[in-house]
Amino acid sequence: MKRTITILVLLILQQAFSQTKNKTADALFDKMYYIEAAKSYELTVNSGDHSKEILMRLGDAHYFNTQMQSASTWYAKLIHDYPNEVPAEYLFRYAQSLQGIQNYELAKKWMKNFASKQKSNDTRTQNFSLKNVTLEDIENIKPSFLLENLAINSAYSDFGPMFYKGDLVYSTTIDSSYLKTNKYGWNDQPYLNMQLGKISESQANVTFKERFGKEITTQYHEACIAFSPDEKTIYFTRNNYNGKLKRDSKGINNLKIYSATATENGNGSVQWKDIKELPFNSDNYSVGHPSVSKDGKKLYFVSDMPGTLGSTDIFVVDILGNNQYSDPKNLGEKVNTTGREMFPYITDQALYFASDGFLGLGGLDVFESSLNEGVFESPKNLGAPLNSNRDDFAFIVNEETNRGFVCSNRKTGKGDDDIYSFERFCNQAVKGYVFDAISNNKIAGAMVSLKNQNGEKLEETVSQIDGKYEFNKALDCNSTYIVEVSKDNYANGIKTIITPNSSGTTETPIGLDPALIVRENGVLKIKIGIIFFDLDKSEIRYDAAIELNKVVLLMHQYNGVVIKIESHTDSRADDQYNLELSDRRAKATRDYLISQGVAPERIESAIGYGETQLINNCSNGVPCTEAQHQINRRSEFIITKM
Template identity: 55%
Template sequence: MKNTITILLLCALHFSFAQSSTKKADKLFDRMWYKEAAALYEAEIKSLDTNSKSFDSEERAEHVRLLKRAGDSYFFNTDMENAHRFYDQLVSSFYSDIDPEYIFRYAHSLEGIGKYREAKRWMKEFASRTKTKDDRSEHLNQVGLTIENVLDIEPRFILKNVSVNTKYSDFGAMYYKDKLVYSSAIDSSNYHTRIYHWNEQPFLDMYLGELDEIESDVSLIDEFSKAINTRYHEATLAFSPDETKVYFTRNNYDGDLQRDGNGTNHLKLYSAELIRDEDSLPTWQNIKELPFNSEDYSVGHPTISSDGKSLYFVSDMPGSIGATDIFVVDILESNNAQDSTFTGYSKPRNLGEKVNTAGREMFPFITDNALYFASDGHLGLGGLDVFESKVEASNFSTPNNLGTPLNSELDDFGFIVNEEKNKGFVCSNRLTGKGDDDIYSFIRLPEPEAAPCNQLVRGYVSNTITGERISNVKMALYKDGSEIETTMTGVNGAYKFNTVLGCGENYNVTATKVGYAAKEKTVITHEEEGETVVALGIETLNELIVEESGVLKIKIGIIYFDLDKSYIRKNDAALELNKIVLLMTEYPKMVIQIESHTDSRSSDDYNLELSDRRAKATRDYLISQGIAANRIDSAKGFGETQLINRCSNGVGCSESEHQMNRRSEFIITKM
């Protein structure tokens, strides 16, 4: 009889007296008396299987309906083994007749019996059929996660089944002073036991438990409050920070069960205050409904922020994303209410699609560090799993499954924790329990230290315009503005830093070289062990500045001289040299060397003397135009000693080939 009675708390009591169906099983199902309904559906299905060899269209439709109802009767009671029996028949025999919801439930039933590989396949099928209509497919396949990833999570919890558990449903633990309050279906009455036919158990009340010295076990003390407990369900509660006010979940009951137009009795949130009576004994009094309750939907499962300003709860109210969502309201002073309809509270706000899914999000518990909750819409191991969503600047991070053994193949929920002590309680209906839902204490182990992840940064530097790799570039690595290491690029423009860096971290790399504009690049190292390659492109400070064979030069047009002459011609040579004057004026720290070369024609000595005169004439012209003499390191002729092609003495060459050797070069030595 492994069922999750707690799920009924948001499905609520349903008393449908409509006579729309003549079948007793349907009446029981509509009243959520699932155990009795399941037995009748099984009998009808067996009769169909025995007496019919083939179906007409009406019989086929009825068979499909019965298989759905039988599977649902067990699924809603979290009896995944029996749910799987009927969903398997449904999917195997009537695949074309079923909607995606039953693929989803079939996959969950497979998880519930440990068939994760098959479940994964059917989850993919569910995703493919619902990707534009149902966000559970997105949540169940987030960032490429698989069930295997969840199973591989390092175990962090040591669980113990507490003594207070019974054969009935025990769940919903909450700290109260140095004790524990919890809900139980144990029958403590002295009169005829009242049975809730969903699961054939007594109705829920809240009890007070004594914690042992190490907070790992609980023993029953008494009812929590006779004023709060009624003939129907009370469960899941939360206290204000000073523990003088309690919020709790109850059937819509004010002496009589109140129902909506369909006969459904929904859940509501109530508050009570701790007030001293005539004998100075503190008792819970002044029980009130919260103003955002409704006759038409359920509200329950409260949790309060540590500052007492926010109340989180679960509801299927209009605006819900899925079957049940987590909402939050601000707890206000009555005279500061935003709307008289919600006196004392803001309007409810849905926590949004990062937390809520098209499935069920339930049993929230908020701390300063995280929001913990149960869900079957995020990727889990079957039924409800417990998830953690970190609090980041008042926002919630993508939820993480807390893994085994906290989560199991069945329902795991009602997680509470003392963050400082790393101790807490969780509820589960796993098969190893004492009865139905059981309370487990746990010790939370520290998060395992991640294996060190190391990164090295390497790369290359090239000319942005030409693509040529650049050597002798000074490379610097920075973290948060502090220099970590410097190095130089090699002959092929490559560089590598030797400092071992962290993975997924931000750094800055800079490239500087004389004659080039400095370049800086922000780098995020890779998330996995290895190297991060950072390529940088740099450009010279001016289009006249070029680098040839590792040497910076000023590149202007050809400086023409008259035959055997060395004076600067005004109509052409001066125009080109004026470009150098302008460039050196723009960069007042620039220092150059002047080299003049001839072709191989005429004698060697003559060419050497002629080129030297031309180099010095060029220097004198630049000085005459205002360039300081100390900014010209040298002006020297090299004649035909540095030919750049094959045209040496005695070699026949064209005029254009000889022209290549008649050149003036302006080499930058400083900037």
């Protein structure tokens, strides 16, 4: 992007380090007339002046105008000629310009150099440390967008789309001549205004419909807009102009957000009236890029106001009504960096924005920060082809149709900034790990099957040495799937998952219970065969010992398991007799486990309950079969700790 009003980089430019001997070029640069400034600086270099200041300004003139090939050339010479004198920020810009020409390997090298030289509290040094997410990770993101260049794009800047009454409002330079033919010295293009485009039935293209918002149009820039949910209030970005262009103490004309109210005319057209400047604007810093939450209660925007972490940050205010707003709140370090965050677009599911402060493919990339119970998650890069090695920004989307628009100045476009329609394909990957639910140890060699909700097997894999598994099949979003796991000596594990409504990976860890452990009504029990006792006896028989040894083995295998023993009888014989007999058998069972090496403190209790806890209706006097009575004659080993 040739850094039109949208970028707000006027904020960065105030960081110019020093003047050069070419006062003419400096004056052009300070006015942000970068095309002419670059030409003048190059004449100075050709005449023999290779000073650090000239090379810095020459690189910047191309960098701020997104001429990344030229920028990288002059930054490379700057670093070569003055290796120990170049500020860290120029290492960052050099790395960014290398990404812009897709020289990713060299870009990684200089991003690491930047991280080592820059101050530790610069969040970009963490985001580009290449420890958690690598450039290869971003390059390997599965494509989930199909882009199409719009018919409305021109040879100049077209960007800043926003939905409006089923149509699309966007900013352009192509039709500003009806007001004034002045050109903006930054990129030698006319000033911006807004037009209305008709979205095609397939939502894949837009055609010009009419000019938009003549009442709010001036001879300067208007761009980057948002509407209230009822579309009766518009918020738009404009130069600090209200009949007169205002500048700050440094001579900079900053940006402001204005609002206007819709008045319906009899013919169905709309006039925008009651134009107001928002109260948190200032002559001394820029405010722009508004986006309104779906409930109309919050306004997100971009600014370099005091409290900004980087060049530009995303802020939010509460909309209180009657042109009243809460104090601006910075979204914090999870979203904002010491770089540039801009073009926020808020939905009920996520915040989308452009940034060069996180690891990306070059220039500005589009990121998504999901909303989780009102809290923004760590941003994720949306990958190619949505992002490119140039500037990609101003992303808007209909979350229900998965269609929307994004802007880019990639080389394949028609002009400077172009608007692209996109369809977002929602694909989910499923991966996770298998673990022992008692010990938490990872389980290798487990068979893991993926099935659809009808039980049809889609894919099968085996867990690795670290317990991890991953399916290759791309799954539909917002759909139900079943993951089943089997392994010798373990009970089968089954987990039903519903994939989210956005592309990504669903992490599905699955714990397996050892085969002897069952869950009954939320209670963990060691399940073994029936323990038989001789009539009226409580001594442990040989066949009972075989079953009890399974309990011993499991308790030796899982040292943290603590149990309690419960013994039960059927309802036949005297109630008190059954209670005493079951208690003797419970304690005999405890003594046997202890004799086999189980520590006494791991047996919490051993109690007989006689016929007081029957599990069917075979109580006193009720005729039942032998099989029905047998169900009540049982010993239970209940796990109380693991």
